[in-house]
Amino acid sequence: MSPFGPHPFMCDIHGLAILAERVRAGNVRAVSRLISLLENHPGAREALRLLSISHKPAVIGITGYPGAGKSTLVDRLVSFYRRQGLKVGVLAVDISSPVTGGALLGDRIRMQEHALDDGVYIRSMATRGHHGGLAPATGDAMLVLEAAGYEVILIETIGVGQDEIDIVDVAHTVVAMVAPGLGDEVQAMKAGLLEVAHIVVVNKGDLPGSDHTLRDLLEWCPNVLRTVATTGEGIAELAAAITEHQRASGGSHVGEARNH
Ligand SMILES: Nc1nc2c(ncn2[C@@H]2O[C@H](COP(=O)(O)OP(=O)(O)O)[C@@H](O)[C@H]2O)c(=O)[nH]1
Ligand SMILES: [Mg+2]
Incomplete structure (x- = not known):
């Protein structure tokens, strides 16, 4: 049995x-x-x-309003880290479906390109009514991935907005994403999510209005990058900024060239 x-x-x-x-x-x-x-x-x-975790993965949180492009960006980062030969785990937090109580699988399906790659583990986790942007077991799942040898762990939060700050306790580097056209939401985020983020990304850099959003944020915070997640533009720069932050904060040195 x-x-x-x-x-x-x-x-x-x-x-x-x-x-x-x-x-x-x-x-x-x-x-x-x-x-x-x-x-x-x-x-x-x-x-x-019993897991006796022996190495320190880089834990990167990706947060921001729904539709900002989090899943698309995570997908790009997975490809980036895989090209460096790193094992990558993704925990994508979904709002629980009121019908099934389970997680929406949209994100997972979008990342199907990586489905056949055994160096990538992707898991959707339902919030089950939990507030704060993570699922109740996200922190535990992270420890499991760590023990299983994943070197980079990407956590996509549900993106409900301001009060979504649980990620700060779990991730070494928190990336908050903004997209042009959010208007007032960006102002609201400045008082919450953007305040706790280590790196701010203006995604959808291909859309009109992204210049304005970028300028607005740069006045307020120096660490702002522009990306176009759909094409991959700006991803290498974002990965470099993540590496730099991890180094500066004494975390994992993920993303540096490895010689083994
Ligand atoms: N024009 C444009 N569309 C994007 C970009 N990144 C993502 N999208 C689109 O925005 C929509 C929401 O993206 P998704 O990754 O699901 O956002 P999430 O809800 O934050 O995970 C999708 O239709 C994406 O194709 C971008 O850089 N430019
Ligand atoms: Mg998503």
């Missing part, structure tokens, strides 16, 4: 120990299974103690 199946003993310590070992060996199915257990059973948190 599988110690991980849907029966009363699924969270027994022996089952969790086996699961933790598989996670540490980088087994993708074990990663998914453990994250599901963590989402559904508080007792599964025992497994986190």
